[in-house]
Amino acid sequence: MSKPLHIDLLKDEERLSASPIRLRIMMPIFSLLTALGIAVWWSVLVARAHTLALQKAEIEHRLADLKPAHNALLALRAEEQDLSATLKQLTFYKNARVVFGETFTKLAEHVPDKVQFTEMRIPPPPPLPPQDPKKPLLGPTNPVERVTLRLAGRTNGPEPVNALFNTLRTPDFTNLIRSAEIPKGAFRQDSARNPSNRETLLFELTCECAPRRFE
Amino acid sequence: MFILSIPTMALILLYLFLMKNGPLTVKLSSQRKPFLDIVGLEVGAALSEGVPAVRLRKRENEIELLSAGFLKLQDALPETEDAAQQSHPIWLLPSQFQALHAALAVSSKQSFLRHASGSGDETPDKRQTAFRTVSRTAAPDLPPLVAGLPEFQAAWAARILPEGRKPTACSLQLSSAAALNGLTTAPAFLSAGGTVAALFVFPEYTALAAFQESRLVLYREHPVGYVHLRSAVSTQMGIDIALADSVLDDTLIDPTPIIEPVLRPLFRQVEISADFLSRRRNCKTTNFLLCGLPSGATYWSTVFSHMLNLPLIVCPTLDGVKRAVRATQKNAPPPLSKAQEQLLMVAYGAARAVLEDV
Numbered sequence: 001m002s003k004p005l006h007i008d009l010l011k012d013e014e015r016l017s018a019s020p021i022r023l024r025i026m027m028p029i030f031s032l033l034t035a036l037g038i039a040v041w042w043s044v045l046v047a048r049a050h051t052l053a054l055q056k057a058e059i060e061h062r063l064a065d066l067k068p069a070h071n072a073l074l075a076l077r078a079e080e081q082d083l084s085a086t087l088k089q090l091t092f093y094k095n096a097r098v099v100f101g102e103t104f105t106k107l108a109e110h111v112p113d114k115v116q117f118t119e120m121r122i123p124p125p126p127p128l129p130p131q132d133p134k135k136p137l138l139g140p141t142n143p144v145e146r147v148t149l150r151l152a153g154r155t156n157g158p159e160p161v162n163a164l165f166n167t168l169r170t171p172d173f174t175n176l177i178r179s180a181e182i183p184k185g186a187f188r189q190d191s192a193r194n195p196s197n198r199e200t201l202l203f204e205l206t207c208e209c210a211p212r213r214f215e
Numbered sequence: 216m217f218i219l220s221i222p223t224m225a226l227i228l229l230y231l232f233l234m235k236n237g238p239l240t241v242k243l244s245s246q247r248k249p250f251l252d253i254v255g256l257e258v259g260a261a262l263s264e265g266v267p268a269v270r271l272r273k274r275e276n277e278i279e280l281l282s283a284g285f286l287k288l289q290d291a292l293p294e295t296e297d298a299a300q301q302s303h304p305i306w307l308l309p310s311q312f313q314a315l316h317a318a319l320a321v322s323s324k325q326s327f328l329r330h331a332s333g334s335g336d337e338t339p340d341k342r343q344t345a346f347r348t349v350s351r352t353a354a355p356d357l358p359p360l361v362a363g364l365p366e367f368q369a370a371w372a373a374r375i376l377p378e379g380r381k382p383t384a385c386s387l388q389l390s391s392a393a394a395l396n397g398l399t400t401a402p403a404f405l406s407a408g409g410t411v412a413a414l415f416v417f418p419e420y421t422a423l424a425a426f427q428e429s430r431l432v433l434y435r436e437h438p439v440g441y442v443h444l445r446s447a448v449s450t451q452m453g454i455d456i457a458l459a460d461s462v463l464d465d466t467l468i469d470p471t472p473i474i475e476p477v478l479r480p481l482f483r484q485v486e487i488s489a490d491f492l493s494r495r496r497n498c499k500t501t502n503f504l505l506c507g508l509p510s511g512a513t514y515w516s517t518v519f520s521h522m523l524n525l526p527l528i529v530c531p532t533l534d535g536v537k538r539a540v541r542a543t544q545k546n547a548p549p550p551l552s553k554a555q556e557q558l559l560m561v562a563y564g565a566a567r568a569v570l571e572d573v
């Protein structure tokens with residue numbers, strides 16, 4: 001008999017494994033353990049989500065409680081900022097103050113006899129741009145402001161005015177008055193008071209003073 | 216969470232699929248590897264010695280015997296479906312028989328093994344019981360052999376070895392078919408040339424298998440077994456069965472006059488079969504072998520020689536089988552007598568069929 005006569009009546013599903021580790025048993029156990037693990041994982045996630053939701057609700061409640069105080073604080077901070085800005089502006093104005101008193105006191109001592117001042121004027125700064133009602137300006141936006149001094153008076157000739165002009169260029173005044181000039185046409189006869197008196201002249205001096213620095 | 220549930224669902228679906236279509240082990244086992252270590256077990260032999268068990272191992276393309284013996288196990292084959300459902304014996308084998316796989320050979324009175332009739336109807340009997348049948352072509356020019364076993368007996372035998380323990384069943388054969396495979400290594404069979412007719416003696420019947428150029432060309436069963444001879448001797452001599460066996464083995468009393476009437480019809484059928492082979496296949500049968508007979512082989516040969524004028528050569532089951540070293544060690548089962556070795560014919564053939572079926 002060259003080939004064995006193996007007439008096998010065993011069905012495929014009746015062929016079993018001798019291994020103690022059987023996939024038929026291990027598969028459901030593995031599936032169960034996996035499902036159990038995922039369920040535990042989900043439970044942990046749900047618990048954590050619930051805890052976070054509770055924490056969120058508590059924080060929101062506390063935030064709601066703190067809201068009025070927070071609004072008051074914000075209002076106070078805004079007011080403080082406004083006041084600080086105002087104070088800052090005032091400090092700028094204080095620092096930008098130009099002291100004319102001492103200069104004028106010295107000027108009185110150097111004014112020639114033949115000169116009579118009729119006007120000592122510091123022209124106001126140029127007007128501010130139109131204000132936005134929503135955002136009012138507290139002061140000039142330009143940190144440097146030009147300051148001029150206009151002196152006008154009577155004299156009987158150009159010499160006293162020139163003397164006064166030269167006096168203004170002495171160190172006693174240069175701290176304040178940086179430059180001075182006699183504009184064209186500054187001398188003219190004073191015909192308004194007495195048309196017959198041709199000896200009295202009106203003059204005008206323009207002085208460029210140290211600028212106001214808002215710093 | 217939805218994403219996470221996908222693998223879980225996949226695992227559950229896979230499990231359900233496997234449960235519906237059989238365990239995964241079955242799917243894996245369909246890619247069979249050659250078996251190298253097999254224990255052959257005869258189920259339902261109902262021998263007083265126990266369940267015949269033979270463990271064979273294939274090493275370096277040579278088959279060797281590891282263990283052989285009889286195991287005290289419950290092997291009463293259920294005769295009805297109800298009995299099969301109520302009986303669930305679990306066989307746990309001793310360590311020397313724990314091969315990885317087992318080849319089960321079922322001895323059932325309800326089973327059949329015969330050549331297909333050619334009409335296409337392979338189920339010979341219109342029975343109420345469902346049969347599990349398999350056919351196998353032994354030679355291209357011969358009708359195939361059809362084996363059948365009641366479904367409930369096949370299912371009962373298949374679950375007798377539990378899963379997860381060595382061994383598990385890898386083959387389920389009929390004892391008559393399994394016995395044919397034990398002949399291949401017999402020196403008498405190998406040395407015989409031409410056409411060989413072998414008589415496989417079972418308790419209730421005797422099977423005649425004729426081999427031409429080592430190919431099975433004829434298989435027939437005749438309802439005369441060694442139990443009938445025992446009964447005849449026991450009845451006519453007024454002795455019990457055990458003593459009848461002694462009489463058949465002994466030469467002090469000649470039981471030929473008692474057994475000849477029993478054997479004559481059988482040998483007449485053998486003669487007819489030999490004539491059939493001579494006429495149909497043009498092959499003269501000159502070699503006759505006797506297998507599986509536990510006692511009285513001498514008288515069988517004598518009667519056979521008287522009738523056919525040809526010798527009937529006794530073919531011991533385990534002759535020509537190489538013994539492994541382990542089989543001679545201390546924990547090996549006790550040595551077997553020649554009569555006991557003959558009873559291992561089916562178990563040995565079942566294991567051998569699996570080992571050689573590559």
